Structures are given as structure tokens and as C-alpha cells.
Amino acid sequence: MAINKKFLNEGENVVFSTRTHVKVLAVPALLLVVLAGGGGYLSGQVSGSHKNTLLEVIWGIAVVLALVFCLVPFLKWLASTYTVTDRRLTTHTGVLARTGHDIQLARISDVSYEKGIVDRILGCGTLVIKDASELGVRLPDVPHVEQKQKVLSGLLYQGSKSDDGS
16 A cells, blocks of 8 residues: 555655545445345346346446446545655545645644544544645545654654754
8 A cells, every 4th residue: 555666765764654544435335235235126126028138227227336436436545545754745646547746744834633523433534734835735534643643743843853953
């Protein structure tokens, strides 16, 4: 799951790498169960001379819906990572077309997190990173967000100590 070694600079080390929390796959998984159950139920109701054709239509629709609403979200989740190295924060997203974004740790001015009630139950949250830009970066559904915030803040503190000559 970590960043590919070819994207690391010489002497750069990965501190942690993660994906969004698996909770983002709950709805696609539920939909897959509903599609399978609905397809099975409808298959049992089909009778008559066009039974084979109707079964092919039912399962064809179920497969297309499963590909679009279940497989695509899973592949997006699988292909998206957040990685913190000892020099930068990098995000990579996309299945066919990849997008990457880097923020040098030296540019980060604040790291905080937000957790709603569902996030607290599931142990995840949104990591909010502020840098020199007005927008900053929000990383949603980060597992163990408090721990990740603590590690990232520690890296920033280490960097500021070495910049001060301490």
C-alpha cells in the first residue's frame, strides 16, 4: 500500500501510508448483496418460454450495476493512498488516470482532525492540513486519524527544531 519506491527521493523514508477507511465500501457492499438477492429472487420468479432470455437480461443488468456501483468504488478505494514521508505528504488517486499531490512538510503550518459521531464509532476522521495556501488539504476518512495527526505533528516539530538550529 505504501508509495512506490520510484517516487521517493534519495534518502527519503516512508513514515506511514494509508487508504481511506473501509467504511467508504459499506454502501457498495450492501448494494452488492441487494443486487445478488434481487437477481436470485427475480430468477426464481421467471417461467415460461422465454425463461433463458429473461434470466440473461436479469443477470446482465445485475452484473452491469455491480460493476458500476460496486467494483468501481472498490477500485477507486484500492488505488487511492495518503503517504507521509520524513519530507512530505503525498496523495495519489485514480484508477486509469492517476493524480498525485505533494506538500512539503516545511510548508505545513497546522495539522488538525475532525470526527463526527460515525467516525468516532468506526475509528476514523478527516485530517485537516493547513499550509501556505488558503485552501489547505482535507483528507477524508483517515483510519486512526488521531494517531496520524500526532505522528505528523511530531514530524513538523522535529523539522522546526532542526530549522532553528536546536
